[in-house]
Amino acid sequence: MGERGSFQQVMRLRLLALTSLLGFTACGPVQSTAYLIDADVQLEAARTAQADKLAPYEWTSANLYLHKAREEVGYSDFEQAVTYAQKAAKFAASARDVAMKSVRKDEPPANP
Amino acid sequence: MSPRSLALFGLLLAADGCVSGAQVRASSEVIKVDLERARRSGAMRCAPRELATAEASLEFALGELDEGTSFRAAEHIKEAEVASKKALALSKDCGPKQVLVKEQPQLIVKIEETDKDGDGVLDKDDRCPTTFGPVENQGCPVLDRDGDGIPDDKDKCPDQPEDKDGFEDQDGCPDVDNDNDGLLDGADKCPNVAGPIQNLGCPVTDKDGDGIPDDKDKCPNEAEDKDGFQDEDGCPDLDNDQDGVPDTTDKCPLEPGPIDNQGCPDRDRDGDGIVDREDACPDQFGVREEKGCPKKYSMVVVTKEKIEIKKQIKFASGSAKIIGAESEKILDEVGQALNDTPSIKKIRIEGHTDSDGNDAANLTLSQNRANAVMSALIKRRVDPARMEALGFGETKPIASNMTKAGKAENRRTEFNIVEQ
Numbered sequence: 001m002g003e004r005g006s007f008q009q010v011m012r013l014r015l016l017a018l019t020s021l022l023g024f025t026a027c028g029p030v031q032s033t034a035y036l037i038d039a040d041v042q043l044e045a046a047r048t049a050q051a052d053k054l055a056p057y058e059w060t061s062a063n064l065y066l067h068k069a070r071e072e073v074g075y076s077d078f079e080q081a082v083t084y085a086q087k088a089a090k091f092a093a094s095a096r097d098v099a100m101k102s103v104r105k106d107e108p109p110a111n112p
Numbered sequence: 113m114s115p116r117s118l119a120l121f122g123l124l125l126a127a128d129g130c131v132s133g134a135q136v137r138a139s140s141e142v143i144k145v146d147l148e149r150a151r152r153s154g155a156m157r158c159a160p161r162e163l164a165t166a167e168a169s170l171e172f173a174l175g176e177l178d179e180g181t182s183f184r185a186a187e188h189i190k191e192a193e194v195a196s197k198k199a200l201a202l203s204k205d206c207g208p209k210q211v212l213v214k215e216q217p218q219l220i221v222k223i224e225e226t227d228k229d230g231d232g233v234l235d236k237d238d239r240c241p242t243t244f245g246p247v248e249n250q251g252c253p254v255l256d257r258d259g260d261g262i263p264d265d266k267d268k269c270p271d272q273p274e275d276k277d278g279f280e281d282q283d284g285c286p287d288v289d290n291d292n293d294g295l296l297d298g299a300d301k302c303p304n305v306a307g308p309i310q311n312l313g314c315p316v317t318d319k320d321g322d323g324i325p326d327d328k329d330k331c332p333n334e335a336e337d338k339d340g341f342q343d344e345d346g347c348p349d350l351d352n353d354q355d356g357v358p359d360t361t362d363k364c365p366l367e368p369g370p371i372d373n374q375g376c377p378d379r380d381r382d383g384d385g386i387v388d389r390e391d392a393c394p395d396q397f398g399v400r401e402e403k404g405c406p407k408k409y410s411m412v413v414v415t416k417e418k419i420e421i422k423k424q425i426k427f428a429s430g431s432a433k434i435i436g437a438e439s440e441k442i443l444d445e446v447g448q449a450l451n452d453t454p455s456i457k458k459i460r461i462e463g464h465t466d467s468d469g470n471d472a473a474n475l476t477l478s479q480n481r482a483n484a485v486m487s488a489l490i491k492r493r494v495d496p497a498r499m500e501a502l503g504f505g506e507t508k509p510i511a512s513n514m515t516k517a518g519k520a521e522n523r524r525t526e527f528n529i530v531e532q
């Protein structure tokens with residue numbers, strides 16, 4: 001009876017450890033993927049504002065950081081991947097803003 | 113491979129990694145300086161892509177170093193070096209070719225105006241230059257001693273806080289009795305409308321406008337008619353005498369009377385029990401069969417005061433015995449008249465004599481004769497309770513006892529109505 005009880009306790013502990021391990025390992029990819037998707041969307045939005053022409057510095061930075069983030073995912077360095085994906089998204093948003101401002105500045109004044 | 117040569121190879125590899133990390137750090141410092149120069153030269157405008165690539169690659173290199181992967185760091189640092197050099201080269205001629213320097217305006221007089229407390233009032237005009245205060249108060253802070261939110265300069269009662277009850281709250285004075293009706297607002301049910309203390313400070317209302325306040329008006333929604341009848345209760349009295357005839361059409365609004373008599377009580381002047389409006393002879397005692405007129409008798413006439421007889425009842429000399437057929441007929445008609453007229457409740461049969469003879473004897477004789485007449489009427493079915501017999505002797509003559517004719521008139525029997 002005693003041996004059986006201790007066996008069950010050990011199995012429970014193992015199951016808990018396995019679940020925790022799975023949880024920890026799953027957390028990184030899921031989070032980094034979400035940030036990557038967000039950065040991708042931001043970059044696409046910047047493209048529609050012609051940021052590649054009107055905000056080359058920000059556009060280039062955004063692309064480089066996104067590329068690096070993907071690379072870090074490949075190395076399973078999810079923490080670094082998230083950091084770079086966030087920076088990519090930030091640069092993409094900035095690129096869109098700069099491009100939009102540039103377009104507005106070049107627009108002829110509206111007729112009164 | 114021998115263990116010795118294997119160890120040597122490992123050491124070489126380790127040395128290669130260490131040198132690479134140190135090189136990367138050294139290179140990164142150089143690149144940072146180059147990038148700073150490029151930025152100042154306008155690389156942001158002339159070589160944005162190169163600048164971005166250099167900066168990003170530098171960051172990646174340092175990141176990789178932190179992670180301990182120096183071989184990847186070296187790759188990034190190479191990219192950063194190449195890009196920074198390109199950025200520097202492209203931004204070399206990036207600055208503006210011509211710079212127009214405008215001539216600075218010459219300062220002739222410098223007037224220094226200071227506002228130390230920053231309240232918008234210059235120190236030279238500020239009575240309180242170090243304390244913030246509005247222009248209206250010459251730069252001094254506005255005081256509010258009683259803390260009621262109304263500045264002292266606008267507060268009529270600067271030491272008494274305004275009660276802020278919605279009534280004259282701008283003057284800064286508390287209004288403890290807004291309506292000045294003598295009742296403090298806290299206890300006043302109508303604090304803004306004056307009213308007596310008996311009515312808890314609310315005005316006495318008179319909804320029906322009859323001049324009687326609602327609190328004393330038994331009918332506050334119906335105006336008193338003020339016709340001189342119970343005008344104090346506030347209720348209209350549309351039929352004062354409550355005879356069913358409205359006062360507007362009632363000729364006698366204070367006396368009940370039938371509608372047939374226009375609300376006035378029926379009169380019966382002759383007291384025959386037949387009201388005047390139905391009485392054909394309102395001033396003559398009568399009977400219903402004759403429509404209020406007296407019944408036609410040949411020997412008697414019924415009036416309001418008496419039953420008059422046209423001829424006297426005759427008695428035997430010195431006696432109470434009634435004699436003669438004519439006397440019987442008179443008694444018949446008197447009896448008939450009494451039976452016909454039940455409204456006559458009581459009559460007094462009076463016996464009178466002339467002055468001949470003894471007074472006392474005359475008195476007795478007259479009493480006996482009155483009794484005799486009463487007996488005769490009882491025989492004619494007249495209720496004895498309706499009669500009384502009284503002899504007066506010679507005390508009440510109606511004519512002179514000096515003449516024969518006068519004496520004859522004084523010897524008489526009278527039927528006076530006592531009650532009806």
